Amino acid sequence: MVTPRPEPTGERADLLASLDKHRGFLRYTVRGLTDDQAQQRTTVSELTLGGLVKHVAGVEERWMRFAIGGAEAMRSEGAPTDAGAWAEQFRMLPGETLDVLLERYRAVAEHTDGLVATLDLDAVHPLPSAPWFEPGAAWSVRRVLLHIVAETAQHAGHADILREALDGQRTMG
Template identity: 85%
Template sequence: MGAPLPELTGERADLLASLDKHRGFLRFTARGLTDDQAQQRTTVSELTIGGLIKHVAGTEERWLRFAVGGAEAMRAEGAPEDADAWADQFRMLPGETLDVLLERYRAVAEHTDSLVATLDLDGEQALPAAPWFEPGASWSVRRVLLHVIAETAQHAGHADILRESLDGQKTMG
């Protein structure tokens, strides 16, 4: 384990509190599931609870690599390179377990939290060239974190629907 994080206040504390709340919803949705349940499709989509946890962990990891080192760092190790690799980031593959996916997500979250404690929130990186980004645009670390929060919240909601379809359990209500 690394050195303890400094006590965060203000904007950094607010950003991490929001992110952690949505991470918690996603983890809570997976509580008590078997590996078979975590990889079961319960709607017409391809999404599964285990696949969503895997995707959100990978997304958070890649965007924080971007925040630190730009587009090239984001594409480094583990970035999906083709359509099959892209689809696999949403699936529990043979040999993957929910416990392992949750542990990886915990480790990614811990690393993100340590970065948020130290990064300049105003620091910017040029976005990678992609049809969905304005050419030449940059994002600040703050904007990256807001994106990760939105992504996590959206997928926590997806997971909640999948869980309710699976066994009637839901995160809230």
Template identity: 75%
Template sequence: MAAPLPAPTGERADLLGALDRHRDFLRFTARGLTDDQARQRTTVSELTLGGLIKHVAWGEERWLRFAADGPAAMRTERDPGSVEAWAAQFRMGPDETLDALLAHYRAVADRTAALVATLDLDAEQPLPEAPWFEPGARWSVRRVLLHVLAETAQHAGHADILRESLDGRKTMG
């Protein structure tokens, strides 16, 4: 059995602490919901609380694989099956439970913490070719973490709107 990793300090602790805070805001929006409520659309958007949690976990997992393994982790094939798989990461399926989605999100957070403890924050990977990335751009592990942090914070705000539309509850205020 591997020895536990030491607790992060300095910049690593700051980055993980900020990310954890926004993860907590996102998780809080789902507190006390049934699976049916987590699947319910509350705005004109297709987003649901369950789908949003699933998407944020998927995105964090994918970006941290990119930080560790490079652009192949970001590759998306162009066949119809992969397009559907990509779209499914935004939806809470009929056989999925909110508890399972939250457990997966916790596991992703644990893997992120383990990677942050071991990766060089200055190490860079080339971004894959895509219309939304500058040609030849490279991101450091630090930049990836800042991106995941920003995405998590933004989606926690979306989740707050969805929850308030569902039953009037707010994360803050």
């Protein structure tokens, strides 16, 4: 028999509700797109709608690995290791479809939601060494979740602009 995971309450429920709201904006923004549309650049940037879905799923997955096991866990398994791999996380590659990217995002979200119900929000891990982090800084699991919410919201906004440039559809306005 599978033991049901506890339903988050209080702060955990609030964090997940906020994250789910922004995930929903992103998913709503790409509704009804073909794979060709999801791969299309609509601004001078390299961003595409499919690429944003792929990126946000990867970011959430990596930060949740950090929440469990720190910087070393974040670097493992599929983390971009060079400029080419970093750029690929923003693009739909040959053989990738929007449906497959959305399914992966759904699975990542489900995994995150399960972890939030059980992780110690006060647990702290040193951040990886990177020019954009203060040397020696550490983040709590709570701070990681807030970062994921912010990252998802920011990219949902980017997606809204890209979609409006593509076909005039808007998510948030």
